[in-house]
Amino acid sequence: MTRIVVLGGGTGGTLAANRLRRALPGAEVTVVDLDDVHVYQPGLLFVPFGLARPEEIVRPRHQQLHAGIGYRQSAVDTVDIERDEVHLADGTLLGYDVLVVATGATLLPEETEGLVGPGWMESVSTFYTLDGATALERTLSTFDGGKLVVNVVDMPIKCPVAPLEFCFLADWYFRERGIRDRVELVYATPLDAAFTKPVAAQRLAGLLGEKGVELVTEFNTASVDGSAGRLVGYDAREIGFDLAVVVPLHGGASYIGRSPGLGDELNFVPTDEHTLQSKARPNVFVIGDAANVPASKAGSVTHFEGDVIVENISRHVRGEPLDARFDGHANCFIETGFHKALLIDFNYDTEPLPGHFPTAVGLPLLKESRLNHLGKLMFQWFYWHGLLPGRDLPGIGSAMPRSGKARAGAQR
Ligand SMILES: Cc1cc2nc3c(=O)[nH]c(=O)nc-3n(C[C@H](O)[C@H](O)[C@H](O)COP(=O)(O)OP(=O)(O)OC[C@H]3O[C@@H](n4cnc5c(N)ncnc54)[C@H](O)[C@@H]3O)c2cc1C
Numbered sequence: 185m186t187r188i189v190v191l192g193g194g195t196g197g198t199l200a201a202n203r204l205r206r207a208l209p210g211a212e213v214t215v216v217d218l219d220d221v222h223v224y225q226p227g228l229l230f231v232p233f234g235l236a237r238p239e240e241i242v243r244p245r246h247q248q249l250h251a252g253i254g255y256r257q258s259a260v261d262t263v264d265i266e267r268d269e270v271h272l273a274d275g276t277l278l279g280y281d282v283l284v285v286a287t288g289a290t291l292l293p294e295e296t297e298g299l300v301g302p303g304w305m306e307s308v309s310t311f312y313t314l315d316g317a318t319a320l321e322r323t324l325s326t327f328d329g330g331k332l333v334v335n336v337v338d339m340p341i342k343c344p345v346a347p348l349e350f351c352f353l354a355d356w357y358f359r360e361r362g363i364r365d366r367v368e369l370v371y372a373t374p375l376d377a378a379f380t381k382p383v384a385a386q387r388l389a390g391l392l393g394e395k396g397v398e399l400v401t402e403f404n405t406a407s408v409d410g411s412a413g414r415l416v417g418y419d420a421r422e423i424g425f426d427l428a429v430v431v432p433l434h435g436g437a438s439y440i441g442r443s444p445g446l447g448d449e450l451n452f453v454p455t456d457e458h459t460l461q462s463k464a465r466p467n468v469f470v471i472g473d474a475a476n477v478p479a480s481k482a483g484s485v486t487h488f489e490g491d492v493i494v495e496n497i498s499r500h501v502r503g504e505p506l507d508a509r510f511d512g513h514a515n516c517f518i519e520t521g522f523h524k525a526l527l528i529d530f531n532y533d534t535e536p537l538p539g540h541f542p543t544a545v546g547l548p549l550l551k552e553s554r555l556n557h558l559g560k561l562m563f564q565w566f567y568w569h570g571l572l573p574g575r576d577l578p579g580i581g582s583a584m585p586r587s588g589k590a591r592a593g594a595q596r
Pocket of ligand 1: 343438471
């Protein structure tokens with residue numbers, strides 16, 4: 185019996201385990217996670233604005249796994265890739281024939297000087313955790329004017345469009361409350377534009393301008409002073425604030441750094457970008473944010489990786505050559521406020537382009553629409569009932585569709 189151990193029971197670990205259970209019914213599949221709280225992370229964006237309640241976006245982790253899958257609740261301490269063994273913090277040793285690394289990206293706020301100092305979770309906050317998003321809801325509800333700065337400390341981050349969405353929703357929120365003229369909104373990013381890909385960056389910078397959000401580029405945050413209300417960049421530029429909403433530095437899980445040969449200097453796992461096999465060992469595969477592939481760290485990418493990784497694990501078990509077909513497909517709804525959203529769809533080689541998704545008669549790309557907003561809202565249902573159980577989106581495969589795109593563009 186093939187023993188498959190899946191590290192992490194978030195988006196990627198859950199959907200991979202459920203798909204593996206179906207594809208390899210004879211295998212023993214065990215998922216390990218440090219807690220039993222599965223958060224629908226895209227919902228964190230809505231909590232600060234009172235558009236979702238924390239309890240609506242959380243479910244027990246083990247209940248998302250199909251019958252017959254083992255679940256161990258413990259932190260991973262180390263992985264010994266020489267001996268094919270996982271050591272858990274509770275002292276258990278799990279041997280494996282195939283290992284799936286799905287421990288995602290970890291927030292490292294303590295790596296930025298002063299970020300978790302005075303004012304943390306009050307005048308300095310984040311919506312990237314459930315606690316932070318919940319605290320921010322309280323802070324925003326009593327915020328009656330001043331300078332609100334949304335700051336990304338460094339890339340890569342999960343869902344690179346989420347901080348932009350926060351800016352757009354903040355504009356909507358303060359208008360609804362009738363105090364928009366008393367709030368100055370600033371978006372400070374380490375990038376040289378609003379987003380990484382040129383066509384989308386131009387469109388998103390235009391939207392920030394239309395909504396009166398100041399864009400500050402190439403701002404690399406060195407320290408945060410919550411008492412004085414000031415972000416300081418490595419180039420000595422300063423941005424004052426009354427409320428800072430910060431997306432902290434991200435890294436891979438710390439056990440990866442304690443596991444010789446498994447990770448890189450940021451604790452992400454070097455991975456073949458087309459097969460999802462790790463570069464460390466042929467029997468180690470990686471799904472989701474834990475991989476160092478040049479795709480967005482997004483649930484959509486994790487979902488599209490699902491059938492490729494399961495196909496390749498099955499081939500590995502049968503001793504067949506792997507299928508190098510993952511193309512980096514990413515697909516993100518970008519909430520823009522006032523019940524509208526943009527949609528972007530891209531992969532390793534093709535940047536987000538205008539047109540329609542998935543075909544010429546589908547959802548509008550790079551254009552605000554109510555249909556896209558409904559798509560974003562409906563996605564939460566699909567997450568729990570389709571994506572995590574390991575189903576495909578009807579009519580949408582893992583490869584990026586090209587037929588509805590306005591023109592072919594190529595960039596890396
Ligand atoms: C605010 C926000 C908004 C987002 N919006 C979107 C969106 O609109 N669209 C989109 O596609 N994506 C979005 N994302 C990104 C998406 O949620 C992630 O990319 C996706 O969840 C990645 O899946 P994963 O399995 O790699 O990681 P995760 O789902 O984060 O799972 C990792 C798991 O590993 C576990 N783990 C970590 N370390 C250990 C350890 N040492 N031992 C045991 N277990 C461990 C964790 O507890 C966790 O359960 C958003 C993310 C955030 C934060």
